[in-house]
Structures are given as C-alpha cells and as structure tokens.
Amino acid sequence: MIPPFDWQRVVVAPWTDGLPTYGWVVLMGFLVALACGLIGNFLVLRRMALVGDAISHSILPGIAVAFLLSKSRGTIVMFSGALVAGLVTTVLIEFIHRRTRVKQDAAIGIVFSTLFAFGVLLISMFAGQVDLDADCVLYGELGLVGMEPYAMIGGVEIAPQPVLTMGIVCLLVVALIFFFYKELLVSSFDPALATSLGMRPGVVHHALMAALSVVVVGAFRAVGAILVIAMLILPGATAYLLVSRLPRMLLLSVIHAALSAVAGLHLGVWLDCSIGAAMVVAGAALFTLAWLRVLLGRRLVGSPPEPEGTSMIGG
Template sequence: MSSAGFYIMATGAVIAAACALLGSFLVLRKMAMVGDAVSHAVLPGIVLAFLISGSRGNLIMLVGAAITGVLTTVLIELLHKKARLQEDASIGITFTWLFAIGVILISSFTGQVDLDQDCVLYGEIAYVPLDLLYTSSGTVLGPRALWVGGGLLLLVVIFVLVGFRGLKISTFNPEYAKALGISTAFWHFSFMGLVSLTTVVSFESVGAILIVALLVVPAATAYLLTHRLKAMLLLAVLFGVLASVGGYYLAAALNGSIAGAMVTVAGILFLLAFGYSRWENSRKA
C-alpha cells in the first residue's frame, strides 16, 4: 500500500472515530438534525475566520469557527422557545440562513479565500498527503490533517472518558442529573462545542454535508445492534473506521470522491445492521 493511501485512510479513520463517539450521544439525545444544522452553519464562521487569520491551520481560527456552531444551537433554541416557532422549522431556517451567508461570503471574496464550492460539498481528503509536516531536520512527520485529526480524536476521547458519567446521566435522564447537581447546561454546551469543533476540523477533509453522515450513520448502526452505551460507542468507532478503509478502496475502484465512498460504505453497514436487527426481532416475536 502506498504511503499516500495509508495517510488518507488514517486521516479518514481518526475523523470518523471522533465523529462516531460524539455522534452516538447526538443520536441518543435525539439531536441528529441539530448536528446536521451545526455542520452547515459553521461555514460562515470558517470563511470569516479564514479572512481574518489568513490561513486554515491555526488554532484561533478553529475555535472561532467552532463558536459559530454553538451560536447556531443558541439561535435554534431562541427561535423555538422565544419566537415559538416549531422545532423542525427553527432548525431548517437557522442553518439554511447561515449557510447562505457562508456561500455569499465565499462568492464575495473569491481569490482571497482558499475555499471553493466543491470543497464545501465533499472535501478534499484526497489532497491530504500533499500537505505534510516536517521536523526541523527534514524527517516527514505525516500529513497535517492527520495530526489535527489525531489531536481532535484525543480531545474527544478524553472528553468522553472524563465526562462519561455526566454525559450519560444528562443524556438519559436530565431530571435525575439536575437532582444530583450535575449541570445539564454545562454538558450540553461543552458537548455542542466539541461537535462544532469536530465539524470545523472535518470540514476540509469530508465537506459540510457528509459530516452529518459520519456523525449519525455509524452511531445509528451501532445503536441498532446493542442497548449498552459502552458497547455502542466502541461499535460506532469500529464502523467509522471500517467505512473509512472500505471507502478508500471503493473510491479507487469507481474513480470517485473518497468522502462520498466512505459514506456509501457506512450506508451499506447500516443497511446490513438494519436487516439483521429486523431479522432478530422477527425471530424473537
């Protein structure tokens, strides 16, 4: 296997794994479509941060763009609770509006922003091996995206490990969490902040729209197969990694988008799990 192929698969795998962990909680919190909205709504944040800082790599830009994502959830809440708009419409209006602002910004600053519409739609994971990091002595450390993705995965793993109890209780039983003195608002916002950061980091690799698939599909597949949270998290990561490896080969075979192929494989895994869970249910019944 070429090192380029390995780099692409590894980058896909770390991003998919981070998405799968957070996505499991999104699915359990019934917030899958909020995740979808956030992944679209970070676009104007990314463009603005890019215009201000002039590059895609730096940390301030990542965090700045991630704040847009958290603001999205606040905006959805405001429309829903204060303006009494039904929830699905609040989500739909918020993310289309912010995404439209993002596209307009890209169109206004073409030439100044190194983002184009294709990148927004399906990312540039194929170009990952072109942007390598070197040590001062010139040894190749691997692609930048892999390091950023790896850092993100580490952050997500630490967050899930440290916050497991708080996340679990505030997900399954918010009332009980309150009674125990666990702040549901704290977990909500730090969780959404991390989802939003993940979206920003994954953006250039897989594009705005396919992120939602990586967040939701492996987690949903795992949820079909188990009732236990820990097992679900591990299975979701496994499916995410499988999708990334399988997607690389499928894309090579069809000469198409790698991100699109990753999601296609994730979809096939979902279909298999769905068939299996229906067969299980009919056998029990």
C-alpha cells in the same frame, strides 16, 4: 461508465505502492469517522442528530469569516471561527424557539440555511481570497490529504498537518468521553436526575456542542458539509441497532468507523470518485446490514420480547 474491477489496482495497490498517499487518506478517514462517530453516539441518544446537521452547515461562514479577517489558514484561527459559529447556531436556535411560536425543527432549518447561505455568498464574493471553494464545501479534501505539508516536530516530519490535527481532536474527544462519561450518560438518559445529582445538564449540553463544533471543522475540511452528517450519525445509529449497552455502543461505532474508512478507500479507488462520499456509501451499507439483522431477527423470534411494560410508556 463503471470502471472494471481491477484487483491489483483497487485492492492491492493502495496498501503497497500507493501506501505513502493512501495510507494517510485511510488514516484520516478513520480519524474523522472516529471523532464524529463518538460524539455522534450522544447526538443519536439525545435526539439531537439534526443539531449536528445544523452545525455542520453553519460553521462554513465561521471558517470563511475567520479566513477573511486573519488572512491565514492556521489551525487555531479555523477552530475558533468554527467554535464561534457553532455556538452562535445553538444560541440562535434556542432564541427563536423560545421567543416565538416557531417550533424547534423549523428554527433549526431557518438558522442553518441562513448561515450556510451567508457562507456560500462570502466564498463566491471573495473567491480569490478565501482558501475554500464550492468543491471543498461539497466534497472535502480527503483524497488530497497526503499532499498537504507535513507537520514538523523537532525537525522530523511526523504526519500531514490535517492528519495530525485530526488525531489531536480524536484524543480530545476520547478524553472528554472518558472523564465525563458519568455526566454524559446521566444527562442524556435523565436530565432531571442529572440536575438532582448536581451535574448541571445545561453545561454538559454546551460542552457537547462545543466539542461537536471542533470535531466538525476537521471533518468538514475532509469530507464536506453534508457528508459530515453521515459521519456523525451512521456509526452511532448502526451500533445502536446492534447492542444495548453504552460502552459496547461506543466500541462498535469505532469498529464501524474503521471498516467504513477501509471499504470507502477501495470503493473510491475503484469508482474513481470522492473517497469521502465512498466512505459514506460503505458506512451506509454497514448500517443496512445491521438493519437487516434487526428485521430478520424480528422475523425469526416472532415479535420482539417486549413485555407489557413498553406498551404502557406511550400511554
């Protein structure tokens, strides 16, 4: 069942003969993991990883409805559908959580499963009209990205449309983090201080959610609804275990994204399975390494250097 490991086919070919296809695949994988990972750092730090989970599910009906209304699969249409769905999700979760005694975790579960179910139903009811199917929801189209139509600028073929879009999304995310670094840092660390500095953490929160929705659409088309969550959490979580400064954490999550994209490509080619899923498995392996380092480091040093201060925080 496991195909034999053929050095030539698995390791060499993707970078030589297969480069026109696989090059785009690995680039796209990297861009997706990069955008997701950068945003995901803040989700991990703000303890909002599961909101990422919720949004990655609930943008499905947003995309489906946008398709059905406009009959086009234009980038703008898709992103606006997702943006609306993402904001609806966060607002609904807040609404249920505030207005009833249902706790936030249950509110998240209810909202995203409802929206996702609605999306799946739409897709199966209008299977002929929607340019999405169950496979896309699960696996994404990462492996096929090289066959997408190329974007033309000034008559020159630049890159496949999805790769170009994702590249732009990445630039936006990087710009966002660069310009609003202070605001993101303070509102994640100490929202009360952010308020007192006049930073309006509520606005930062909603901007982050909007950016998340935009990032997730691109990633959703590439790796499917569930694996997006892994893309969001894995780089940040791995980096969080290894370093103790935010800039290094961001940098390390970029490295994680690159490594898992490349390793995922080879694993996917070897096992002939979805490259998105293989990227997640590779990323998880990197996380496990980081985790092992934490466990071993603890054993070597004895107990971690935690003075009396940390024990008093809980009390």
